[in-house]
Amino acid sequence: LSWLDRLDEARAFLELHARSHHANAPSFQRRWAEVRRALMRHGHYDHTPEELAFGAKLAWRNHAGCIGRLFWDSLLVRDRRNTSEPEAIFSDLCRHLEDATGDGRIRSIISIYPPMQPGRRPSYVESAQLIRYAGYLDEGGCVIGDRKAIEATRVAQSLGWNPPDRKGPFDILPVVIRDADERRHLFNLPSGLVREVPITHPHCPEIAAMGLRWYAVPVVSDMILTIGGIDYPCAPFNGFYMCTEIASRNFADRGRYDLLPKAARRLQLDPDSHETLWKDATLTELNRAVLHSYQAAGVTMVDHHTASDQFMQFLARESATGRRVSGDWTWLVPPQASSACEVFHHDMTDLRTVPNFYRSRGTDG
Amino acid sequence: LSWLDRLDEARAFLELHARSHHANAPSFQRRWAEVRRALMRHGHYDHTPEELAFGAKLAWRNHAGCIGRLFWDSLLVRDRRNTSEPEAIFSDLCRHLEDATGDGRIRSIISIYPPMQPGRRPSYVESAQLIRYAGYLDEGGCVIGDRKAIEATRVAQSLGWNPPDRKGPFDILPVVIRDADERRHLFNLPSGLVREVPITHPHCPEIAAMGLRWYAVPVVSDMILTIGGIDYPCAPFNGFYMCTEIASRNFADRGRYDLLPKAARRLQLDPDSHETLWKDATLTELNRAVLHSYQAAGVTMVDHHTASDQFMQFLARESATGRRVSGDWTWLVPPQASSACEVFHHDMTDLRTVPNFYRSRGTDG
Numbered sequence: 254l255s256w257l258d259r260l261d262e263a264r265a266f267l268e269l270h271a272r273s274h275h276a277n278a279p280s281f282q283r284r285w286a287e288v289r290r291a292l293m294r295h296g297h298y299d300h301t302p303e304e305l306a307f308g309a310k311l312a313w314r315n316h317a318g319c320i321g322r323l324f325w326d327s328l329l330v331r332d333r334r335n336t337s338e339p340e341a342i343f344s345d346l347c348r349h350l351e352d353a354t355g356d357g358r359i360r361s362i363i364s365i366y367p368p369m370q371p372g373r374r375p376s377y378v379e380s381a382q383l384i385r386y387a388g389y390l391d392e393g394g395c396v397i398g399d400r401k402a403i404e405a406t407r408v409a410q411s412l413g414w415n416p417p418d419r420k421g422p423f424d425i426l427p428v429v430i431r432d433a434d435e436r437r438h439l440f441n442l443p444s445g446l447v448r449e450v451p452i453t454h455p456h457c458p459e460i461a462a463m464g465l466r467w468y469a470v471p472v473v474s475d476m477i478l479t480i481g482g483i484d485y486p487c488a489p490f491n492g493f494y495m496c497t498e499i500a501s502r503n504f505a506d507r508g509r510y511d512l513l514p515k516a517a518r519r520l521q522l523d524p525d526s527h528e529t530l531w532k533d534a535t536l537t538e539l540n541r542a543v544l545h546s547y548q549a550a551g552v553t554m555v556d557h558h559t560a561s562d563q564f565m566q567f568l569a570r571e572s573a574t575g576r577r578v579s580g581d582w583t584w585l586v587p588p589q590a591s592s593a594c595e596v597f598h599h600d601m602t603d604l605r606t607v608p609n610f611y612r613s614r615g616t617d618g
Numbered sequence: 619l620s621w622l623d624r625l626d627e628a629r630a631f632l633e634l635h636a637r638s639h640h641a642n643a644p645s646f647q648r649r650w651a652e653v654r655r656a657l658m659r660h661g662h663y664d665h666t667p668e669e670l671a672f673g674a675k676l677a678w679r680n681h682a683g684c685i686g687r688l689f690w691d692s693l694l695v696r697d698r699r700n701t702s703e704p705e706a707i708f709s710d711l712c713r714h715l716e717d718a719t720g721d722g723r724i725r726s727i728i729s730i731y732p733p734m735q736p737g738r739r740p741s742y743v744e745s746a747q748l749i750r751y752a753g754y755l756d757e758g759g760c761v762i763g764d765r766k767a768i769e770a771t772r773v774a775q776s777l778g779w780n781p782p783d784r785k786g787p788f789d790i791l792p793v794v795i796r797d798a799d800e801r802r803h804l805f806n807l808p809s810g811l812v813r814e815v816p817i818t819h820p821h822c823p824e825i826a827a828m829g830l831r832w833y834a835v836p837v838v839s840d841m842i843l844t845i846g847g848i849d850y851p852c853a854p855f856n857g858f859y860m861c862t863e864i865a866s867r868n869f870a871d872r873g874r875y876d877l878l879p880k881a882a883r884r885l886q887l888d889p890d891s892h893e894t895l896w897k898d899a900t901l902t903e904l905n906r907a908v909l910h911s912y913q914a915a916g917v918t919m920v921d922h923h924t925a926s927d928q929f930m931q932f933l934a935r936e937s938a939t940g941r942r943v944s945g946d947w948t949w950l951v952p953p954q955a956s957s958a959c960e961v962f963h964h965d966m967t968d969l970r971t972v973p974n975f976y977r978s979r980g981t982d983g
């Protein structure tokens with residue numbers, strides 16, 4: 254962002270904030286004068302706690318790839334701008350995870366640590382999610398665990414992490430946090446903290462016998478939150494899972510656990526010929542298993558049909574307030590029974606509205 | 619297209635044609651001089667039969683939305699530029715349909731009728747496909763047949779078409795052809811000509827008892843073929859079906875036959891709660907039924923997994939020849955078991971290369 258863009262975004266955001274909080278014109282003018290002065294002098298300004306909370310909710314509401322946005326206003330915002338060392342951040346994130354998990358009824362939460370400042374990048378989380386399972390590639394080319402985590406697992410090992418003696422498919426990786434000098438720090442999540450759900454199937458015990466499991470709470474930790482021209486590179490957030498994320502993608506993708514052939518055999522489906530549609534049938538059963546297991550465990554999860562309906566409600570509500578909704582069709586449409594989900598039948602554009610979440614400042618920022 | 623664009627496209631196309639036919643430089647120069655002169659004098663030029671056939675194949679190869687492009691070079695091109703009256707076009711299209719259907723092993727064919735010329739639009743087919751089933755909306759708001767055809771059915775009736783005494787869900791609509799003066803002509807397809815497949819299920823007789831059927835050959839008839847700056851508004855083409863087109867979309871979409879709840883009940887699935895994933899399971903069974911029925915009838919059909927594999931082969935072959943492939947992800951990815959199809963995992967762009975097929979000159983041309 255150029256200096257002028259930053260100024261523009263700041264003003265647009267403060268206006269939005271003032272309007273939505275029914276602030277009067279003089280109070281907006283006062284705040285804007287203050288922010289403009291700070292930006293001109295230091296290239297930076299500090300959000301008030303209210304601005305921060307409002308901005309984080311808007312970032313969620315604006316993110317084109319998220320189907321769960323009906324609930325944007327219920328986001329719980331933890332203002333942690335005074336927490337800057339890796340150790341302190343990690344132990345605070347443990348609290349975040351605990352609060353989000355609760356008794357299984359998952360709360361959507363974001364924790365926001367110090368922002369970028371001119372010439373100073375603060376600590377940030379390098380791990381893609383707080384909880385991730387390791388992936389091990391052995392000499393024979395066989396993989397145990399999550400193929401997508403092979404590189405992260407290698408990095409963790411090179412930094413001194415020791416996998417369990419018996420490597421398993423669901424070994425939880427340490428969290429990697431970079432400090433302000435780009436040095437990496439490794440932290441192990443206390444074992445009691447990570448709620449996991451063993452995967453069983455409502456009728457097929459052979460699926461349960463596969464010994465699958467997944468964690469309860471996805472905490473995305475590698476995105477940058479941008480609000481009013483200020484970037485927060487360390488702002489991990491969580492929602493709850495939609496079943497297809499685990500069943501149709503994490504378990505089924507060839508670049509992840511690649512479990513379709515194995516699961517098909519256990520379901521007595523013949524994984525030989527495309528025309529039996531064994532992949533389609535297996536995907537449905539894996540989704541049923543995952544939904545069933547989370548329900549049985551009392552852990553919040555949504556199925557893709559309900560999520561699609563809720564997204565349509567979100568669209569309707571937003572339109573009613575006169576706002577245009579950003580949407581990225583390729584992300585929003587579930588990877589399973591796609592055309593049976595209403596969101597499939599709607600055209601969308603990603604307006605790249607700010608506030609928002611970005612993956613990498615290089616390509617999206 | 620402006621006059622200059624037309625000239626550019628003509629030259630680019632003739633170069634491609636010459637290169638792929640290993641023509642020598644003088645013969646290309648001769649042809650280009652001739653075409654340029656014709657374009658400057660009459661705003662038009664005539665393709666040679668070889669150019670026409672080559673151009674039609676390229677249009678298929680370039681179309682971003684088609685997953686079946688591995689077979690682009692096998693397209694059979696019927697040069698019918700001397701057939702211009704609606705009656706003659708219709709009876710020739712009956713021959714096209716007969717040849718494409720054959721004994722069930724479907725041939726991919728295109729029939730090309732006279733092109734646009736400056737100030738003169740020739741006859742063209744108004745119907746979206748040669749074969750379409752009627753849709754009737756009764757006073758109570760109930761629909762018999764294909765909801766997407768309600769408007770076309772109304773138009774046909776207003777032009778004098780009489781539906782059968784007992785309206786059914788699979789009444790074949792007449793073909794509407796517009797003559798050069800935009801007058802509509804209606805033609806009934808001879809009943810022996812339209813091969814249809816009754817839909818049965820490999821194990822569930824309740825699905826067969828629904829009395830579903832679909833036609834063997836999809837002949838898309840409302841697209842404009844554009845080659846080297848010349849537009850052919852009447853160039854119906856056919857391939858064969860991919861099972862999801864019928865099972866996941868035509869039968870299942872709420873804007874088409876909306877059969878998911880009815881089929882679910884027949885499969886003893888409970889269409890009440892999203893969480894049973896009854897839609898996913900029903901879609902798989904409908905696809906199985908459609909695949910099974912076409913196979914049993916000896917009518918060519920491809921499943922979405924095989925089609926996706928073939929498309930990946932097409933991508934690889936095209937890359938090997940140094941050509942970039944146009945792709946529209948939202949069209950190419952099957953609406954069923956999407957992420958289990960490899961095409962899901964590839965980024966694509968629609969390069970809008972010509973020759974190509976367009977729906978409407980207003981929006982794409």
Ligand code: HEM
Nearest residue numbers: 313316318319320321361363490491492493494495555610
């Ligand atoms: C409340 C329940 C939620 C559900 C069911 C939900 C659902 C989803 C799904 C299915 C995806 C696509 C994931 C993928 O394909 O990899 C997604 C992406 C995303 N969601 Fe949500 N979400 C929820 C909460 C949240 C919250 C609380 C935030 C932020 C405050 C958020 C922001 C995002 C972002 C930024 C992405 C893109 C992630 C990426 O690029 O990897 N979501 N969401």
Ligand code: HEM
Nearest residue numbers: 678681683684685686726727855856857858859860920975
């Ligand atoms: C040989 C077997 C073929 C298969 C399996 C196939 C498959 C498909 C599929 C699944 C679609 C998407 C349809 C939809 O979602 O509505 C499509 C679209 C398309 N295909 Fe093919 N295709 C085949 C042959 C052809 C041929 C012979 C041509 C032209 C010469 C062609 C040109 C197109 C075009 C232009 C579209 C876009 C249609 C539209 O916009 O409505 N295809 N194809």
